[in-house]
Amino acid sequence: MRHVIIGVGAAGISAAGTIRQNDPAADIIMISKDEFVHSRCMLHRYLSHERDEKALSFVPEDYFETNRIYWIKGRSAEKIDTKQKEVLLDGGERIAYDKLLIATGAKSFLPPVGQMRRAKNVFGLRDLSDAQAIDRMSHNAKQILIVGSGLVGMDAAYAFLERGFQVSVVEMADRILPIQLDETAGKAYQQLFEKAGCRFILGRKASETVLDDDDMLKAVILDDGTRVECDLAVVAAGVRAAIECAADSTVQSERFINVNERLQTSDPDVFAAGDVAGLSGIWPNAQKQGQIAGWNMCGIQMNYVDTYAMKNTMNFYGLTTLSLGRGAVIEGDQFVICEDSRNYKRAIIRDGKLDSILLQGDISYSGIYQYLIKNQIVLGEKAERIFDVSFADYFDIGPDGQYCYKIF
Amino acid sequence: MKRIMIDETKCDGCRNCELACMQAHRSTPGSIYDLDLTSRENESRNHIVSLQDGSYRPIFCRHCDQPECVMSCMSGALKKDPDTGLVLYDGEKCGSCFMCVMNCPYGVLRPDRTRTRVLKCDFCTSAGTEPSCVGACPRQAIYLEEVIG
Numbered sequence: 001m002r003h004v005i006i007g008v009g010a011a012g013i014s015a016a017g018t019i020r021q022n023d024p025a026a027d028i029i030m031i032s033k034d035e036f037v038h039s040r041c042m043l044h045r046y047l048s049h050e051r052d053e054k055a056l057s058f059v060p061e062d063y064f065e066t067n068r069i070y071w072i073k074g075r076s077a078e079k080i081d082t083k084q085k086e087v088l089l090d091g092g093e094r095i096a097y098d099k100l101l102i103a104t105g106a107k108s109f110l111p112p113v114g115q116m117r118r119a120k121n122v123f124g125l126r127d128l129s130d131a132q133a134i135d136r137m138s139h140n141a142k143q144i145l146i147v148g149s150g151l152v153g154m155d156a157a158y159a160f161l162e163r164g165f166q167v168s169v170v171e172m173a174d175r176i177l178p179i180q181l182d183e184t185a186g187k188a189y190q191q192l193f194e195k196a197g198c199r200f201i202l203g204r205k206a207s208e209t210v211l212d213d214d215d216m217l218k219a220v221i222l223d224d225g226t227r228v229e230c231d232l233a234v235v236a237a238g239v240r241a242a243i244e245c246a247a248d249s250t251v252q253s254e255r256f257i258n259v260n261e262r263l264q265t266s267d268p269d270v271f272a273a274g275d276v277a278g279l280s281g282i283w284p285n286a287q288k289q290g291q292i293a294g295w296n297m298c299g300i301q302m303n304y305v306d307t308y309a310m311k312n313t314m315n316f317y318g319l320t321t322l323s324l325g326r327g328a329v330i331e332g333d334q335f336v337i338c339e340d341s342r343n344y345k346r347a348i349i350r351d352g353k354l355d356s357i358l359l360q361g362d363i364s365y366s367g368i369y370q371y372l373i374k375n376q377i378v379l380g381e382k383a384e385r386i387f388d389v390s391f392a393d394y395f396d397i398g399p400d401g402q403y404c405y406k407i408f
Numbered sequence: 409m410k411r412i413m414i415d416e417t418k419c420d421g422c423r424n425c426e427l428a429c430m431q432a433h434r435s436t437p438g439s440i441y442d443l444d445l446t447s448r449e450n451e452s453r454n455h456i457v458s459l460q461d462g463s464y465r466p467i468f469c470r471h472c473d474q475p476e477c478v479m480s481c482m483s484g485a486l487k488k489d490p491d492t493g494l495v496l497y498d499g500e501k502c503g504s505c506f507m508c509v510m511n512c513p514y515g516v517l518r519p520d521r522t523r524t525r526v527l528k529c530d531f532c533t534s535a536g537t538e539p540s541c542v543g544a545c546p547r548q549a550i551y552l553e554e555v556i557g
Contacts, residue, residue, distance in 0.1 A: 010482070040556070041482040042503050058484035058501075284480035284511050313506045318523045322510050363509055364518030365455075365467070367476075369514045391515040392457035392465035400555045401411040402470050403514045 002027040003297055004087055004095055006077045006245060007103035008037045010275030010283050011290035013059055018108070018294025020067045021131045021271060026298075028069045029134030031087065032207065036128055037063070041283055043131045047138075047159035053128060077104070080249040082267045087245075099269050099297040102246060103256055103290065106239035106275040119217035122233045125156050136235065141231035142166060144372050145220065147206055149176040151314060153236035154189070158316055161196045168228055169193075170220070174203040180312045185360045186346055192317040234378045237272045241276045245263050261303040264291040269298055280309035308374035324373055325356025348384045352378050354386065363391055371394075377407060409493025409557035412539055414466050419456065423462040428454040428544035432535040433467075448521040449488035453529040454528075454541055466550060468541070469516050469529035471495045473557050480511035486528070493557035497528040 003019050003026055004009050005012045005119045016028055038056035043127075045051040072089070079088040080102075085092040092224065108124020110117050122140075123134050138144070142162045146153045149171035158169045159170065169176070176185040176193075190200060208221040219229045241256045252258045252266040256278025273289035275281055280289075288306055296304040312323045325348065329335055334349040343361030354372045368391050372379070382389050396406035431440045433449040442448070454468045471488075475495045479485045485501035486508055488494070504524045509517045520527050532539045542550050 014479075039482045039484070039503070041505060045503065058482060062483070117488045210466050281480045284476075284507055287479045311510055315504055315519075315523060316504055320506055320519055321521055322506070324510075365505060365515035366510075367509060367512035367517060368515040370510060391467060391513075392459060395416065395465045397414055397416075400473075400557075401413045401553065402472060405513075 001025075002029065002096065002098045002107075003101070004097035004099070004212060005034070005101040005103060006087065006312055007101075007105055007274070007276075008032040008034055008071070008073075009040065009103060009105045009274060010058075010107075010286035012101065012103035012111060013037065013063075013285040014290030015103065015294035015297070016067060016069055016290075018291045019298055020069070022295065022298040022300060028067070029072065030064075030069055031072045031075060031095065032078050033074065035074050038128045039283075040126065043125055043128065044155035044159040046128065046131045047125075047135060047156065047163040050162075050198040054271070056128065076243045078138075080245055080251060080270065082250045082270060085269065097269070099298060100271065101293050102251070102265070102270065102272040102276055103274045103293075104242040104245060104276045105283070106241050108235070109238050109240045110235050111237050113206050114220070115211050115215075116206075116209055116217070116233075116235065118215055119209065119211055119233070120214070121216050121231065122235060124239075125152055125234050125236060126239060134232070138163075138165070138293065143168070143230045143232075144365045145170065145228055145230035145233040146236065147220075147233060148236035149173075149200070149202075150179060150236055150238075151177070151312070153234070154314075154316065156234040156236060157193060157198055157379065158196075161193070161198055167197065168199045168201060168230070170201045170204055170206060170222065170228065171258070172203070172205045176200065176202070178313070180314065181224075181360075182327055182346065182358065184346075185321060185323075185358055188319060188360060189314075189316055189321075192319060196317070201226070207298075232389075235265065239275065239281070241278055243276060246272075261305075262296045262301065263289055263304055264296060279304070279307060282309055282311065284311075285309050288308065306374075309368055319360065320363050321358065322366050323356075323358045323368070324360065324369055325354075327356045327358060336386055345387050349379065349383050349386065352380070352383065354379060357386075359387075365390075368394070371405065375405075377405075380408070409471070409555060410492075410552050411412065411471060411555045411557070412468055412542060412550050413466060413553045415549050415551075416463070416465050418547045419464040419546060420549075421456055421458055421468050422498060423456055424544040424546060425466065425468075425541035427452055429453050430527075431529065432537070432540035451520055451527055453527050458546040459469075467514070467516055468550065469495065470514070471529070471531070471557075475509035476511045476513055477517060480507040482507065485526075492531075494531050494533070495528075496530060496533070497526060499525045502526060540546050 206220040208220040257272040272292040274286040348356040482505040
């Protein structure tokens with residue numbers, strides 16, 4: 001059996017490991033544009049010069065040898081021929097497969113604002129190649145513009161501040177990290193970033209660009225006419241699934257590659273996992289999808305059921321936050337806030353069940369909240385002491401010593 | 409694999425296990441009598457929760473068969489050792505994102521006080537002994553057992 005995996009991100013690597021565990025004799029081939037296996041969640045540590053390319057890896061150095069994986073790196077998979085069961089590479093070679101996994105992830109989206117897409121010094125921050133290009137360009141830069149204050153934008157801002165650049169962040173919403181945090185929690189980070197020298201321009205968006213003769217962005221004009229000078233810009237305005245390789249094939253896709261609960265595409269020998277499948281954009285879920293796809297590629301039928309994805313943690317300047325759920329209050333919700341000098345906690349309880357929770361400061365032992373939310377556990381009297389609930393309240397042990405939940 | 413089994417009905421909340429864990433993970437030499445209980449160098453990896461009815465629940469890493477913390481780790485710091493079954497943590501690799509804290513369904517994990525590392529049971533592999541907590545329990549509420557992992 002020959003398994004071919006396109007992509008060496010969270011989903012691809014996790015699938016490869018799962019396949020190797022279940023089929024010691026299988027041929028495994030991985031194809032990637034990336035030259036280094038790297039964790040996208042740590043690209044800011046590269047930009048800040050805290051880690052080099054190798055230290056961004058999330059697998060051991062001998063991963064491909066120990067798992068007997070043939071890795072074709074620095075090459076892109078251009079097309080999939082499902083009839084011949086072959087992947088076509090950019091150099092024209094054809095790689096035959098029995099089972100194929102598309103785990104190509106996503107790529108940054110540059111919005112069509114002014115000449116943003118033409119400018120040579122405007123980047124997304126998605127791959128190591130982006131971070132490398134940014135780093136090379138930044139040697140001549142002083143002023144950095146970040147468009148978007150989501151996690152990627154704030155990561156980029158953090159990295160440049162660490163290196164002493166002047167950083168301005170433009171955000172459409174009236175607060176930073178608007179999807180993950182509420183106003184109070186966002187403000188706490190805003191203050192920490194401002195203390196580090198960051199300038200925020202909130203409630204504004206870029207509407208025009210000023211390029212010089214060499215197609216370098218010199219400034220953006222905001223919707224209120226303000227001009228923000230810059231030598232380099234990072235645009236963190238979201239991503240689009242990297243579905244190109246499947247475009248002209250029988251594998252069905254729209255914005256994402258369509259998959260069923262076994263992560264199988266419209267072609268039974270082709271699977272998709274991670275960002276390209278559009279089920280969730282976060283690391284833990286991508287790894288789990290890779291594992292599920294890997295099992296199914298080995299003929300072990302498994303469904304992807306742990307689909308809950310509205311979850312995030314962040315950690316800037318030693319302030320940690322856990323955020324689960326949409327965080328939007330509707331009529332009839334119980335809204336609980338608990339604050340002290342070091343902590344801000346906010347829970348939304350809907351119909352007696354936890355809908356959202358935000359913990360900023362101490363996030364110790366908070367893993368249970370995701371369980372309570374995704375399994376929609378009726379809280380009962382525990383709603384009264386939601387921030388003190390712990391696994392001890394649901395404590396049970398299986399015969400093999402593993403924990404399980406006892407729900408009353 | 410070996411697992412620290414728990415009989416919570418025997419636990420009387422003495423927290424000797426927590427002290428033993430702190431002692432096993434201290435960075436300085438010395439005995440339990442000069443252990444600095446407030447040092448951030450040796451925070452306990454396990455903890456005991458006392459319930460309102462006066463009973464106790466020991467919260468110890470299970471080194472799960474399907475560890476959610478490993479699934480959530482984006483730096484490669486958390487790995488399940490295929491030979492020993494232990495879920496081990498490499499602090500040098502850790503990116504301190506704390507997605508593992510979020511994803512442990514049993515609320516075992518927490519960031520350390522510096523918010524740069526996760527406090528994670530290593531089965532006392534770093535101390536080179538059997539799990540210290542087990543030896544310190546006067547009630548055999550925790551004990552080692554071979555299980556199929």
